[in-house]
Amino acid sequence: xxxxxxxxxxxxxxxxxDEINQTAxxxxxxxxxxxxxxxxxxxxxxxxxxxxPVEALGVCQIKAPAIAERIxxxxxxxxxxxxxxxxxxxxxxxxxxxxxxxDFEARKAAGEDPAKLVYSEVADQEFRxxxxxxxxxxxxxxxxxxxxxxxxxxxxxxYPQDRATGYREGDLRGAFVVVKDLSR
Ligand code: HEC
Numbered sequence: 611x612x613x614x615x616x617x618x619x620x621x622x623x624x625x626x627x628d629e630i631n632q633t634a635x636x637x638x639x640x641x642x643x644x645x646x647x648x649x650x651x652x653x654x655x656x657x658x659x660x661x662x663p664v665e666a667l668g669v670c671q672i673k674a675p676a677i678a679e680r681i682x683x684x685x686x687x688x689x690x691x692x693x694x695x696x697x698x699x700x701x702x703x704x705x706x707x708x709x710x711x712x713d714f715e716a717r718k719a720a721g722e723d724p725a726k727l728v729y730s731e732v733a734d735q736e737f738r739x740x741x742x743x744x745x746x747x748x749x750x751x752x753x754x755x756x757x758x759x760x761x762x763x764x765x766x767x768x769y770p771q772d773r774a775t776g777y778r779e780g781d782l783r784g785a786f787v788v789v790k791d792l793s794r
Contacts, residue, residue, distance in 0.1 A: 630737070635790060636730050639739035642681060642689040643786035647743075649677045654748075663751045664764045670752075671768055675700070687791075691743070693784030697753075697765075697774035706738065707787055714742045714782055724782055737790040745783045753777045 653673050657666035674691075675698075682688045692703040694711050703711055714727045727742035745753060752761060753774050765772050777783055 630732055630792065632730070632732065632737070635737045636739060638685065638687065639689075639730065639737070639788035639790070640728075640741070642685045642687055642788050643739070643741050645681050645685070646678055646689050646691070646786060649681065650674060653677065658748075658751075663758065664760050667752060667761065667764050667768060671698075674698075688787075688789045690787050691784055692787050693774060695773040695776075696784070697769050697772050699771050701784075703787075706733070707740065707785075710740045711782075711785060714740075714785065718742075718782060724780065727782075727785075732792065735791070735793040737788075737792055739788040740785045742785050743783045745777045745779055745781045747779055749783060750777065750779065753783060 650673075653669065654666060657669035661669075678690050682690075690701065692701050692707050692711070694703065694708070694715075696702050710729045713729070714724075717727055718724045724742050724744040729738075729740045731738055751757075752765070753776075755776050755778065757765070757775060765775075774783070
């Protein structure tokens, strides 16, 4: 552990970190997050219109991870979504993501616009980027305080560990996460 820390300190000492073009990385990350957000929104709206919320739940379950994988491959980075109260346990935040999500909550409580909360840094040979995802009215059908019984039933079936309900409009639902491996 100690040796690893020393190694990352050497590789990411300020002189080296300066050479990494953080502005360009942040622009790439933002584009990837936007691509994922846009694709998910289109998919969600189409599914809601075609079959209603219960049907859309199934579409989300299958398509959301697949879309994230496709965009990650296209852009040679890893883009995903996370939340302090995840629906899919695979979207649970790791240690640094938890810290950023809590920081987003604090910044929002201090008056910052949730739609503009962004974070980026270089650490452990990674470029790390997160962008907050606020809860819009359309999200409440599946993440709100009062769900239709059929939606609740389908959620219990698909996501027995679901924690992603009880949100109100404007709450932070979670965040996009973009990670670029800088070690190669
Ligand atoms: C049709 C129901 C439905 C609607 C409407 C919906 N979601 Fe979700 N949401 C889901 C499902 C299902 C998942 C789990 C996807 C998976 O398995 O990766 C999910 C997962 C997420 C996640 C990933 C973290 C987690 O909890 O697993 C975020 C962030 C999220 N939704 C945000 C939103 C936002 C923001 C909106 C409104 C724009 C929204 N959702 C609308 C069903 C929905």
